[in-house]
Amino acid sequence: MDLAIKPAGPLSGTISVPGDKSVSHRAVMLGALAEGDTLIENFLAGADCLATVDCFRKLGIEIDGPADGTLTVHGRGLDGLREPVEVLDAANSGTTMRLLLGILAGQPFFSVVTGDASLRRRPMARVTGPLKQMGACIMGRQNESLAPLAVRGGRLKALDFVSPVASAQVKSAVLLAGLFADGETVVTEPYCSRNHTELMLEHFGARVEVSANSVRLTGRPVLKGRRVVVPGDISSAAFFLVAAAAVPGSDITVTGVGVNPTRSGILAVLQEMGADLQLLNQRELNGEQVADIRVRFSRLKGVTVAGGLIPALIDEVPVLAVAAAAAEGVTEIRDAAELKVKESNRIATVAEELRKLGADLEELPDGLKIRGRRSLKGAVCKSHGDHRIAMALVIAGLVAAGETYVQDTGCIDISFPGFAGVLKLLLER
Ligand code: S3P
Secondary structure, three states: OEEEEEEOOOOOOEEEOEHHHHHHHHHHHHHHOOOEEEEEEOOOHHHHHHHHHHHHOOOEEEEEEEOEEEEEEEEEEEOOOOOOOOEEOOOOHHHHHEEEEEEOOOOOOEEEEEEEEEEEEEOOOOHHHHHHHHOOEEHHHHHHOOEEEEEEEEEEEEEEEEOOOOOOEEEEHHHHHHHOEEOOEEEEOOOOOOHHHHHHHHOOOOOOOEEEOOOEEEOOOOOOOOEOOOOOOOOHHHHHHHHHHHHOOOOOEEEEOOOOOOOOOOHHHHHHHEEEOOOOOOEEOOEEEEEEEEOOOOOOOOOOOEEEHHOHHHHHHHHHHOOOOOOOOOOEEEOOOOHHHHHHHHHHHHHHHHHOOOEEEEEOOEEEEOOOOOOOOOOOOOOOHHHHHHHHHHHHHHEEEEEEEEOOOHHHHHOOHHHHHHHHHHHHH
């Protein structure tokens, strides 16, 4: 499927975006391991989270829905999963595969996990390494660094793990395995990555202690089924926040967005770029901070983004590059080599595709340098099967002169079913 985009008039109106992808995955997983029912409201019915649901059904968990945004997981407790008779398919979802591996490492049965062509290229040694240290038996290609991966788990040893990368998927995989180990499992990372797993473990009754960049979990807790209301996904909202900041005359509000500080780096960066952005109606939902975000057009300027801020906006870099291309001056994004191992190599794909629209980008080993304010012009570009590249290119098309075609946009359903419809609403008002 292709999308055709014309230069936009102002965006206006109030919208909401679908539920947070990271929180939706974790609610299904912890719901499955909890005793009793977990009711998940505003569950993201995107392809990634549906892959998680499918895997847990194959592990013997009864799950009702999604229906009207709600999913009910009938948890069977920490020892309630059953040996799957089929291969577990994480499809395009790194979160499904890596977090699931942590859980499978603690199971006294055999299982195999695989994914689509993109996921089978992504690095898995970062999780299979620590999980093997905890005592799981894992087999896979290239020393367990690539899926398909076969796991025979069992009683695990607690681990004090120092991760070389700031990755919530690595941290979460080890913590989820730590649920099945006696004693305390500790994960320390170079910078604090998104903390949804820690917050949700606490919400379900586990003991979690956090200090600086370390998380400590006491093993073998009793988890209790809970109600989880999923905040709107800031990674989805980001596309419209950037569009409104960059298209003259725009004024939009996105309601009910998760603004957890470990996720909301894009807000700080847009503000530093000069965006007129306000957080309204701030509140808390099951431990997660939520707000309505109002953005009005203003002239943007280039910034440098690096270090500890990077994990808090890692998924927003493709659309941040669009904001940078529309801004006055130079933007540098550094310390972001992780972008190379996302759904596509996002340093390469962002540079290749935005150049087609006339943007001036330089690929750096750990990021991008963007010289802004080159007038963008419509072009034919492609998603590389990466949902966030597809949506970032659509937003670039709004600020480019002439028509832009984005090819292969079916992948948008991975994280944001209904994206084109929400954009249309903002453009019609
Ligand atoms: C995610 C963590 C991040 C992010 C991904 C979702 C999660 O990946 O890019 O989209 O839900 O834990 P890394 O942990 O690899 O940084």
